[in-house]
Amino acid sequence: MNAFVSPGSSAVDQEFTLQPADFDRIRKLIYQRAGISLHAGKQAMVYSRLSRRLRETRHAGFGDYLDWLERSSGAESEAEWQEFVNCLTTNLTAFFREEHHFHALVDDLRARASKPIRLWCNAASTGEEPYSLVMTVVETLGLSAQVKLVCSDIDTKVLATAQRGVYPADARGLSAERLKRHFMRGTGTNSGQIRVKPELARFIEFRGFNLVSPSWASLGEPFDLVFCRNVMIYFDNATQRRVLEQIHAAMKPGGLLYVGHSENFTESRDLFRLRGKTVYERV
Numbered sequence: 001m002n003a004f005v006s007p008g009s010s011a012v013d014q015e016f017t018l019q020p021a022d023f024d025r026i027r028k029l030i031y032q033r034a035g036i037s038l039h040a041g042k043q044a045m046v047y048s049r050l051s052r053r054l055r056e057t058r059h060a061g062f063g064d065y066l067d068w069l070e071r072s073s074g075a076e077s078e079a080e081w082q083e084f085v086n087c088l089t090t091n092l093t094a095f096f097r098e099e100h101h102f103h104a105l106v107d108d109l110r111a112r113a114s115k116p117i118r119l120w121c122n123a124a125s126t127g128e129e130p131y132s133l134v135m136t137v138v139e140t141l142g143l144s145a146q147v148k149l150v151c152s153d154i155d156t157k158v159l160a161t162a163q164r165g166v167y168p169a170d171a172r173g174l175s176a177e178r179l180k181r182h183f184m185r186g187t188g189t190n191s192g193q194i195r196v197k198p199e200l201a202r203f204i205e206f207r208g209f210n211l212v213s214p215s216w217a218s219l220g221e222p223f224d225l226v227f228c229r230n231v232m233i234y235f236d237n238a239t240q241r242r243v244l245e246q247i248h249a250a251m252k253p254g255g256l257l258y259v260g261h262s263e264n265f266t267e268s269r270d271l272f273r274l275r276g277k278t279v280y281e282r283v
Contacts, residue, residue: 016054018047022062026050029066030088033081034154035212035239038088049087082156089155090234093125095173096132098229100277101258105133105225108256109140109147112224116146120223120250122209123231124151127162128173131196133227134203135182143199150219152209163206165196211243222252230260244268248282255282 026046027038038046050062057080059065069080096102109117119137121130130151137147153159169185169192182200186193209215211231226247232240247257248271257272257280259265265272265280272280 014047016047016051016061018043018062022066025066026062026088029069030085033212034085034089034210035243036088036234037236037239046088050084053083053087086155086157091125091155091158092230093128095128095171097129097173098261098278101227101229101279102132102136104276104279105136105258106140108225109137109145113141113145116148117225118221118223119147119149120219120226120228121149121151122153122211122226122228124153124159124162125155126158127151127165127196128167128171129227129229130162130204131165131182131200132173134200135178137203138182138200145203147203149204150223151204151206154208154210156208159206159208165201166190167194168192169194211246212239216246216250219250223250223255224252225256225258226251227258229258230263232263232265233260240265241268244271248272251282253282256280257282 023043023046030036030038050065054060054062054065057065057068059068069077069084072080119133121133124130130149133149134147137145137149141147151159151162153162166186169179171194174183179194182197183194184197186195209219228247232243235243244265251257256275259278259280261278263278266274269283271283273283275281
């Protein structure tokens with residue numbers, strides 16, 4: 001039986017062997033746990049990310065690790081399932097990524113400014129996106145804005161980074177004006193780093209959240225605005241539909257859903273109608 005190897009390597013120099021049966025198990029398990037559909041071309045990515053976990057847990061191979069993962073129970077089991085999910089999620093982000101959304105957000109915030117506003121930034125990764133949202137809130141409505149932002153991600157490690165709010169001083173997407181207004185510069189051993197000012201962080205509630213979990217009621221009151229960008233591309237059509245139905249239920253009528261540039265939900269017109277460039281209005 002053929003095994004999978006990383007590009008540029010031979011089976012001889014691989015520390016472990018990823019057999020087709022192991023890869024199929026991994027695809028099944030990450031779909032069950034996180035709704036992520038891994039296509040057949042992701043073997044090298046899976047090997048690269050999970051082989052580190054095999055070394056850390058001292059397992060001899062992928063089959064051995066997966067057997068242990070599925071047999072384990074209790075707190076240790078849940079912790080390892082979270083590590084498994086963390087390894088296989090993709091985190092690509094930047095400050096003010098897809099900038100047109102933030103220009104649209106200014107108008108949407110002003111239109112709702114007479115009442116408290118609830119935002120949700122899902123798949124927030126290492127925090128650049130939610131902090132971009134809060135910077136936009138402060139620049140539009142001021143520090144006294146009645147806005148609450150729920151910041152969530154399935155990956156607990158990137159969420160911890162987001163909560164710290166510390167980034168390289170040359171982070172992409174930040175103007176000199178925003179750096180001065182919204183960040184503190186590190187000194188000494190922290191030289192070359194910046195930290196989000198506390199007055200920005202106070203708008204945000206950080207929490208782990210799995211879009212395919214049954215815990216949607218824990219999100220609380222309905223949201224006015226939801227950013228869920230470049231997430232649905234990892235789901236199959238059936239999972240996309242289920243998640244969209246849940247997002248619809250978690251939003252106020254007339255609420256706005258901001259999505260990624262390659263995501264299109266015109267097949268779910270009963271839930272959302274296109275309102276602008278990759279912005280949908282809840283029906």
